[in-house]
Amino acid sequence: MNELKHILKLTFIEKKDVSIAISFGFLAGIASVALMGSSGYLISKAALTSQMTTLVVMAACLKLFGFASALSRYGERLYSHRATFTMLSHLRVSFFERLSPLAPGIFGKYRSGDLLSRIVGDVESLQNFLLRVFYPPVVLGIVFLSTIFFSAFFSMGIASVMVVGMLLTIVAVPALFSSRKRRTDGQVRVQRGNLAIEATEFLYGFRDLKIYQQLGVKEQQLKSDAAQYNEGQRREGLEENLAQSSNALVALLVSFFVLAVGAYFVAAGELNGLYLAMLVMISIAAFENVAPMAAFPTYFEESRKAAVRLQEVVSEDAVLQGAEGIPSGPLDIKLTGASFSYPGEKSLAIDDVSLHLKPGTKTAIVGPSGSGKSTLLQLLLNVFPVEQGQLSIGGKPVEMLEQETVWQEMNIVLQENHFFYGTIRSNLLLANPLASDEQMKKALARVQLELFPLTTTVEEKGQNLSGGQKQRLAIARAILRGKSLWLLDEPVSSVDNLTAHAIYQELFRQGDKDLFVIISHDLAGLEQMDQIIVMENGRIQESGTYQELMERKAYFYQLKQIENSVFA
């Protein structure tokens, strides 16, 4: 039950709706019991008396109870569903708020299909928590206790049978199926997650699978996951039916028992025969309401598992962050003795790196593939926390700063940039929602995309744009941000040299007071950089200006020689 504490807390944010739903549920339940009870009484009375007034009053009561029952049922549905949807919206917001600081580190731990299945499927299935887990036992309990209390005035024996019946149908049978479900849990949720994982992989990798003629293999995998999921669902349905039938059977037996015990008491002279039909009808009506309890174990387990799976995701350690804003004025970035390894990896991706990036300077980070350049940039972005050492921005340790405010001050272009389905305009507005068309056109011109109208359609993931166009659009987005810290990870690797050179010149001209950090594979054109940092195996091999590094004739010089000789 501990797992559901958070969900219970979120449900009770809307205390008023929950209490109104419970009150209406109680009224609806008790009205249907009263309806059946008074009809039983009416039948007996009609058989034993010819007094019309009593019969007319009883018939009016029947109508009243029928009306009250329907009206209360409507109120119950309205308020319980409203409380459920409000709880779901609180849950989504609270889940997103806890998930957001974990991104993007969390993407390395969960496959996208799995994450999607948790965020959508598990959150959705918690909609049953109030309606089918919390609410039925509470309402049924109150209705039963009131019915038993009423019946006790006529016969303690019948009231005792009802108590036993109540314990059986509300507690014992659901508890039995609940424990069965725990033991024989078909893992439908996990199977649904697996299916989502395979389906997203299939969609993402469709083209490559087709090229390598592996569609059939993946299709088989997908089919087998779908079959497992279907089988799990089938078994779950059977179990639910069995629970429902068992509970209905117990309820029916209890009503028979009430009739038998009642008949015995009438024969023994301990109960007035006039009330027997009423008590039997009351019992039937009260036990008719126990149907939702049959589904209780399924929904309880489902809600518990969904809550556990959601909790698993958000219980990861988030990057530490403070509440302070970033200082105003020209900003520098300082990294001292920083080390970092990816979760689950033994070797260090960044090993004792120190650097100081001053305002108004341009720094290039170069080095062979896998040397740690992108990881270093992620540390500077405070996406991953440094394990040892210290990162400070504008003289403030990054732990004191609110993560969002750090990113607000940066123009960032990563190796892979995401483009949403929409237009060039909507994708540019992401960086600056207040940008005018004029500003957007200027930004496009600065990356030589002036021929692109803002209304040009951008397909999902920008698949109708070339690699170079996507990179230039990402730079235009960064330009629109208009901040003074530029962190660029191979921003023009797919752009031809001439255009790339022109874009850099334009950026440096406009941002001559800005701080630039550029990761590059290309060792050409580095003469204009104020500092070149050469990485290898997560360490800084050497650093200095182009002139200094070439004169030193060490590692950078050798890389340059190799680059010159590759196509010679």
Ligand SMILES: Nc1ncnc2c1ncn2[C@@H]1O[C@H](COP(=O)(O)OP(=O)(O)OP(=O)(O)O)[C@@H](O)[C@H]1O
């Ligand atoms: N998400 C990750 N999980 C685990 N290891 C990773 C992850 N990303 C990178 N690495 C490892 O960290 C090391 C540094 O990778 P990084 O991407 O920083 O290199 P890089 O110099 O930017 O390479 P490239 O020039 O090819 O982009 C590599 O050994 C890589 O395998």
